[in-house]
Structures are given as C-alpha cells and as structure tokens.
Amino acid sequence: MDTRLSQARQRVERVREALARHGLTALLVPSADPHLSEYLPGRWQGREWLSGFTGSMGTLVITTTQAALFADSRYWVQAEKELSGSGIALVKIPSAAAAHHIEWLAREVPAGQTVAVDGQVLGLAGAQQLRAALEAQGVQLRTDVDLLAEVWPERPALPAAPVYAHAAPQAPEPRATRLMRVREAMARHGATHHFVSTVDDIAWITNLRGADVEYNPVFLAHLLIDATRATLYVGAGKVPATLAAQLQAEGVALADYAQAAAALATLPAGSTLLVDPRRITLGFRQQVPAGVRVVEAINPSTLFKSRKGEVEAGFVREAMAEDGAAMCEFYAWFESALGRERISELTIDEKLSAARARRPGFVGLSFSTIAGFNANGALPHYRALPESYSWIEGNGLLLIDSGGQYLGGTTDITRVWPIGTITDAHKRDFTLVLKAMMALSRTRFPRGTLSPMLDAIARAPLWAEGIDYGHGTGHGVGYFLNVHEGPQSISKAVPEATMAMEPGMITSIEPGVYRGGQWGVRIENLVLNRPVATPENDAFGEMLEFETLTLCPIDTRCIDRRLLREDEIAWLNAYHAMVRERLTAKVSGDARAWLEARTASF
DSSP states (O other), X not given: OOHHHHHHHHHHHHHHHHHHHHTOSEEEEOSOOTTOOSSOOGGGOHHHHHHOOOOSSOEEEEESSOEEEEEOGGGHHHHHHHHXXXXXXXXXXXXXXXXXXXXXXXXXXOTTOEEEOOTTSSBHHHHHHHHHHHHTTTOEEEOSOOHHHHHOTTOOOOOOOOOEEOOTTTSOSOHHHHHHHHHHHHHXXXXXXXXXXXXXXXXXXXXXXXXXXXXXXXXXXXXXXXXSOEEEEEOTTOSOHHHHHHHHHTTEEEEEGGGHHHHHHTOOTTOEEEEOTTSSBHHHHTTSOTTXXXXXXXXXXXXXXXXXXXXXXXXXXXXXXXXXXXXXXXXXXXXXXXXXBOOBHHHHHHHHHHHHHTSTTEEEESSOOEEEEGGGGGSTTOOOBTTBOXXXXXXXXXXXXXXXXXXXXXXXXXXXXXXXXXXXXXXXXXXXXXXXXXXXXXXXXXTTOBGGXXXXXXXXXXXXXXXXXXXXXXXXXXXXXOSSEEEEEESSSOOOGGGBOOTTOEEEEOOEEEETTTEEEEOBEEEEEXXXXXXXXXXXXXXXXXXXXXXXXXXXXXXXXXXXXXXXHHHHHHHHHHHHHHHGGGOOHHHHHHHHHHTSOO
C-alpha cells in the first residue's frame, strides 16, 4: 500500500471526526498563512499535509462525505498523480484566482449546515465573497476555529531564522525615507494608522530580510505604523540586539509576534486604519474596534516596491550578469559532460545551484529549480525529486527554469535545450514560443497601460496557430525579495487600476507550449519598464518600452529559421551580441568558449 496515500485517507478521516465534534459539515483549507503568502512556512502547509498534493497553489475542501482539491491547469497532471487513490477528487479550475471552491461549497453543503475555515489565514476579500455566497444558500460560515490544531499533532513550530539588515549599497533608500513615503500615502487616505501583514511589504519598508520562507528572503512579522512610530511584531530573539537598537533609534519598536492582534484591538476610538483587503486576513480585520474607521486600499508599499529606482536597477543588471556567468559555467559543463557522464534532472539542479553559489552576492535560490526532460517539461511546475526523476538520455527537449537571490536583485529565467536529435515539431513549437516572447519584448505602450492588456501580444503568434498556454505571460519580480510580486500581472486577469505599468517595474515574459506526455517549451526573460522618447510624446503622452535584463543565450539549434522574419532574426542577434558583451569579462576557459559559440550570429 502507498503509505502517502493511506496517510491522506487517515488524515481526512481525522478532519471528519473533528467536524463531527464541532457540529460542522465542511472544512475549507486554503493555501495561505496569516500573511497571505504564496510560499508558506511548514506550520501552514496544512493543505499539503492533508492531501499529499505538493503544488504551491490549491484549495482543499473536506466535507463529511466528500473531499476535493481545486487547482489550475499548471498543476492538473501533478495533482492527478499525487491524489490518485487518496479519495480526494481533483476539480480543475481555469486560473489560480478562480473561486470555484466557493461555488462548490454553496452547491454541495445543505442549507442550515456550517462551513469552517480558520479566519487567521483567510483573506478579507475572499472572506467577504465566501460569506456572501454561503449565506445566500442558507449556509453558515464559522471562522473562529482552527481544526488543523486538533488533527495535526506534529504541526511545525514557527520558524526561528534570524532577521538581518539589507544594507547599503544594495539598499540605497534608508528605512526612514520609506516610512516617510508610506506615511505620506496614509495621509492622502486620511489614515492615522496602517497595518501591514504581507512579509515582502514589511521587508521592503524596513530594509530587513530573513529566511523564514523557503526561497524568499523574508521573515514572519506584522507592522503597525502611525504618524510618529512603527511597531514590528516579530518572534522573540529573531532580531539581534545591535539591529534592534538601531531600529529603536530610527523609530521602529519591536514587540512579540503574537501581540499584533491585541494591538489592533486597542486602537483608539476615532482613529482611521488603512488596510489592504487583499493583503490582510479576516482574523485581523475582526480585531479592529467598532469605533475605528477603516479605509480599504492597496498597501502603498506594494506600489512603491514595484518601481525600482535607478540605483536598484543598476544592481539588478549586475546581478543578472553574475547569474548569466553562472549559467555559462553550468551549460559549458553540461554540454561537455552529456554523453560522457550520466546526468539526471537532479544533477542539473545540483550543478546549476552550485554554479550560482560561487557568484558574488549570491544568497540562495529564488525558487525550486525546474529541470524537466521531455514529458516532464510539459508540467509547468514540475520538480524532480529523489523518488521521481528522469535521466537526460536519448532525444528530446530539456526545459530548465531557475533563478537566484542576490543582494542586488532576484533572477528568474527559463531556457530550453536540444538533447540528441530533435524533430521539426520540436523546432516549430520552440520557434513559435520565441516569436511570442520577442513580440512582447519589442512592444512599446503608453505609461499607465494596465498590464493584463499586454497579455494578448505574446499569445497572438501562438493563437494564430491554434495554440495557447494555461499560465500567465508575466509576473512582477521583487528586488532581493519574492520572485512573484504584484501588483502588475501580464495575464488574463481582469484589469484593475493598480495594475498600471510604470517605469522601474520588473516583469517576466514567459510564453509557452505544453504537449502533455511529450514535451514542453517555455522561454523566459525578465524585463524592466523604461521610458522611451518618441516624436509623438508631446501629443500622445509618455511611452514605455522593455529593457531585457536576463543574460543567457537562446539555443538557435532549436529554431526553425523559416518561421522567423528578418526583423525577428535581427532582434535575436542583437540580444546575443548584448549577452556576449556583458558576460565575456565574467567568464573564462570553457565557459567563455561556450558563450561565444551560443551567441554567434544566427
């Protein structure tokens, strides 16, 4: 018997026993923590612990008679494999933002029954939507119980990694300046207080970093800001005494992590609190006294940190060069070793990570490396594991999506390489994806364009051939912060005012083609929004263009030249010339020879 699957069944039964004890009908388990993070500390990975599904996104619902996991197309193949035999049904949804689990609960739970969810990890905006849908069907919602605490005896403790300063020169703006900018935004909203729970916002405001969440240099904390002081609610002992004294001198007091809710509960009557309904949980919102006016708007820091300044952009370019040099070193080894040594997807992760670790300013990976050969490359969020991986043998395509955290920036890059002999079908898919990536990379657009409006530009070359992909085209990227960052999203998301493209934003461009059970192609660069002068600026306003930041060759052996226009070939040659110029001084020997060969004019 599969131990993992038997565990999933046993754990679901534990939940059902707890439901019966509390007189409940269903439990909703979101992929979330009290900070609404994308990547979760072990303590809040209850969805994975219960179901066995290891994808980073997904929502689990357990009722007295059913269990269902809701996941989007990035995870369908993975979820079907990991849930097989567990008794948990996969419900396929169109996107991560879909609310199908709410509709499912409203339909499946009888009137008069009660659904439970831990309000401490349920986003305020999602809670409002969930409550409205359930109440319309006569179903009650209970948010004051954490059933995981009852059914998960070995639940991990809070992480205890130390907090450290992100210092100059890589942190060019003092925390006092950032606090001042946030307070100016608070004043524009008429707010006397501002509560921040999202850990990347807190790291940006305070110029602090940590290691509480795998791959993201952040730490668990809440932050309460008023007109003259700020209080950081963080685990005891996590901030070294010297740093704590420095923070105190700069108007940032420390308090215990568990005291954040009480601080909200004691806000003075007549004060006005600014919160972001998409970045605060229901549990914290419920702590706010009735005599406090609440203003709901996006966290000012979310907008501020999305726009990197000129000094930061310079450090990002240097981080990209170090990252590119690491990849040259790795790929030179890989191509020379192929056929002489047995190489697996796990080997690729190990060797590429080691190459990055040797570069100046490297701190860690920015996400788990995706090295997928042939059919594994068709899984957008595939990860090779010791118990399940492929050897790089035979013929086909190898997709490698990887990235690093550097003191001066965060990287994220995907490339596809030919192994052995590849087919015309391989080359066609690769070339169409390259055309899609270039189409958006070369686009100019008015400043303030809502980022989802750009999505179709990348998809058009694929749509023309009847092809599409299930994930977004691009996500924002942090500055030595989370590799996925808002507010911009080049995707099929419904456009909102906060998604306006502004100078200094860094975004990925990563179209793809996925042939289930065969191969996958994705080509990804990071780009920086920058102003561009045109003869019509005065008449039609400021325009923006993309500066390509990522520095790594695109393998021309995978290209069907007949599918490219001359202007597309010129763009590719110019890109390769830039890569060669920027990286030559940082590599030597085999790595330099590889760089020169892979950036030769096409």
